Every structure is written in C-alpha cells, then in structure tokens.
Amino acid sequence: MFERPIFVLSAPSGGGKNSLINILLKEEPRLIHSVSSTTRKMRVNEVDGVSYHFLTHEEFEKRIAENKFLEYARVLDNYYGTELREIERIFNANGYPILDIDVQGAAKLREKKIPLVTIFIVPPSIEELGRRLRIRASESEIEIAQRINLARLEMERKAEFDYTVINGDLQKAADELITIVRRHLK
Secondary structure, rough: OOOOOEEEEEEEEOOOOOHHHHHHHOOOOOEEOOEEEOOOOOOOHHHHHHOEEEEOOOHHHHHHHHEEEEEEEEEEEEEEEEHHHHHHHHHHOOOOOOOOOOHHHHHHHHHOOOOOEEEEEOOOOHHHHHHHHHHHOOOHHHHHHHHHHHHHHHHHHHHHEEEEEEEEOOOHHHHHHHHHHHOOOO
C-alpha cells in the first residue's frame, strides 16, 4: 500500500502548520491532506469530515480495537489519529498523503518502517507561539499554558525529524516546504 512517501508535518499547537499546509496544497496538487480523527470539541469554523473526523471517545477507542488507525496518540485528554481509510483514499487518487500530526504520532509512524518525509515546524519563539494561541482565542489561559508547556517538550524532539522549518515568515517557510516536498515527489 505504501508505494509513495507520506509527508508528515508536526508543530506545536499555534505553530502555523495548518496555514502552511493550505499553501502547500495550492502549490503542489499531487499532495492530498489526510483528515485526522479526533475526540476534541469542534472549534468555530471547523467542519466535520473536512477539518477533522470528530468522534466520541467510545467510537475512537472502538476503532483502535479494530486496528483502523495507522497511528494515534492521546494529547491533553483527547485522541488524535490517522485512519488507514484516509491513506487508502489518497493513494487511490494517485496522490501523496500529507499528515499533520504530533511528535508522538510521527514517532509511531517511524516505527512502522514505511516511506516517510518528516518535517517539524518551529515557531520563531515561545513568546510568539503564546501570542498566536491567544489570537486564536479558542482556549482558556490554563489551556494555553498547557499547550506552551507541551510545545517546549515537542520542540526538544525536533532532531527526530528529517527537516526543521522555522515559521517566522509564512511565505518564506512555505517556499522552504515546497522545495523539500518537491525533492521527494516521484
């Protein structure tokens, strides 16, 4: 099933990963975004099946038991994962999957010995990350503090990735990502 590489983008929450993925998808039509599944609550402007597949904890755990996930992780009391059906959908469309997953999920994928290109997106500073999270206005100050603490831990693992891209200037970071991705397309 894994005849083409899967592109994995990881970043701390608020690192700009979704903005960069949106640019990548416009610039490189062979990339197809894999829609992750999650148990977290839907945010304003999110659409089920587009932003995420929103599942209950019970449904997510049922799918875990049925081996329906390529990878999954529990982050801040919620599950996030990539279902095998998403990868199959993308490969059947002759595309290259692009996944936005956390460092735990990326580590689990590396263990599977499948073709991957892993990229870690780093904010220019922790202060900037906090500013971005506050602008998003979707979490409380306690949740923002938890996300910043988690970001510090995630950034310590950036050496595990094939590439690291600093997202201080969105277009510059996007250009760097496009160069990396095209280097690995067949």
